[in-house]
Amino acid sequence: MLFRRRVEIHTQKDGEIRAALEDDFHHFRVSIRHHQGIVTAIHGYAVRFPYTACPGAAKPLQDLIGMQLSEVAHSVTRATDGRHQCTHMLDLAGLAIAAAARRNEHRTYDVEIPTRVDGRTSPVLLRDGRPCLQWQIKGTLIEQPAPYSGVDLNQGMAGWAIKTLDPEDAEAALLLRRCTTISRGREYDLDVMQHARETSLCYAQQPVRAAHALRMKGSTLDFTDRPRALCASDQDWFAGKEPNLPVQQL
Numbered sequence: 200m201l202f203r204r205r206v207e208i209h210t211q212k213d214g215e216i217r218a219a220l221e222d223d224f225h226h227f228r229v230s231i232r233h234h235q236g237i238v239t240a241i242h243g244y245a246v247r248f249p250y251t252a253c254p255g256a257a258k259p260l261q262d263l264i265g266m267q268l269s270e271v272a273h274s275v276t277r278a279t280d281g282r283h284q285c286t287h288m289l290d291l292a293g294l295a296i297a298a299a300a301r302r303n304e305h306r307t308y309d310v311e312i313p314t315r316v317d318g319r320t321s322p323v324l325l326r327d328g329r330p331c332l333q334w335q336i337k338g339t340l341i342e343q344p345a346p347y348s349g350v351d352l353n354q355g356m357a358g359w360a361i362k363t364l365d366p367e368d369a370e371a372a373l374l375l376r377r378c379t380t381i382s383r384g385r386e387y388d389l390d391v392m393q394h395a396r397e398t399s400l401c402y403a404q405q406p407v408r409a410a411h412a413l414r415m416k417g418s419t420l421d422f423t424d425r426p427r428a429l430c431a432s433d434q435d436w437f438a439g440k441e442p443n444l445p446v447q448q449l
Contacts, residue, residue, distance in 0.1 A: 202382035203422040205429035206291070206308040206374070208298045209437045218295040219433040220287055222310075224249055224384055224419055228436065229260070229291045233299050236268050243288045246432075247420075249403075250395045252412035256285030256402035263292055268300035270366040273357055273373060286401045290377060297370060308374055309426070312382040320382075324375045331371050336379060352376050390416045 204222035211217060219228045226247035232240040241264060243257030262279035272293035275281075281289055298306055309325040324332040335343040339352045346363060350356055356376055360369040395412035398404040403412040422429055 200314050200385065200421065201423045202310075202312040202378065202385055203426055203429060204308075204310040204378050205426070206294060206306075207430050207433065207437065208295055208303065208306045210298070210302075210304045211439060216295040216299050217437055218291050218298070219430050219436070220291045221247075221429045221433070222378070222381075223422060224381065224389075225287050227285070227288050227291055228433065229288055229295055231263075231292065231295050231299065233268055233296075236300075238263050238266050238268065238296060240264065241292060243285070243292075245285075245288075247415075247418055249389065249415055249418055250412035251415060252395065252403040252408050253285055255408075256288055259284050259402065260288060260292060263296070266296070268296055270297050270300045271361060272297040272366075272370045273361060276357075282399055282401065283405065284402055286377075290374070294370065294374075297366070301367075308371070309429075310375060310378040311426075312379055314385065315383075320379070322375050322379045322382075324371055324378075326371055332375050334375065334379075347372070352380055384419075389419055390414060 202223055204220065206218065206220050208216065208218040214232065216231045217228070218230070220226070228244035228246065230242045231238055241260050243260045245254035245257065248254065259279065263275060266275070266278040275289055275293040275296065279289070307327055310322065312322045313320050319335070319337050322334050322336060323330070334341050334347060341347040341350045341352070350359060357373060360372045364372060392414045394414060395403045395409045397406050397409040399406060403409065
């Protein structure tokens with residue numbers, strides 16, 4: 200079994216950036232507008248999500264209005280407190296903002312994480328259809344290749360990547376890190392949970408709402424043998440049409 204994630208980013212004719220993310224556990228969309236290097240509007244859309252509270256995380260994305268465009272996608276974490284955001288919508292917003300700063304018209308990322316065997320896995324990331332990264336991982340430690348050897352996924356990797364790598368390579372590495380970490384959800388039956396855990400790590404898991412953030416049972420999908428299905432339902436939206444699916448926006 201493989202965990203898969205696809206990210207697509209498109210620039211519309213009017214300059215709006217539309218970005219979508221879909222994986223086994225999540226499906227979100229984010230759109231941004233900007234003027235003279237400043238984010239002027241942002242909207243988040245929850246299509247498929249693990250907890251009933253997740254769509255509400257579109258509202259705090261408004262914290263990003265007024266931030267300068269940056270080629271460093273991780274810069275969104277300096278504009279808002281990520282613990283009060285949806286991790287995945289915030290990541291997607293950062294990718295859209297970086298694409299706007301670079302004037303990328305179109306970008307795709309495809310990630311696959313094989314099931315761990317004896318704590319080991321070999322995550323792969325394609326950028327715009329071409330091989331970009333492949334790691335050998337044991338536990339949370341990247342063993343190969345250089346310059347990633349010895350980097351721990353959970354200990355200061357973001358700071359290391361931003362200081363060591365160019366912005367686009369850091370972006371790819373942090374996206375692969377995120378997927379490698381969350382892919383471990385495949386090791387559990389998430390539907391036995393009644394509601395989100397009270398970890399304070401994201402919007403749904405804040406103590407004020409975790410007990411009311413009910414598990415969306417059946418929301419985990421398997422894309423092992425159907426990678427082309429990822430983001431397939433977003434194509435009309437990328438073409439400039441409004442979503443046809445029952446999308447929740449706040």
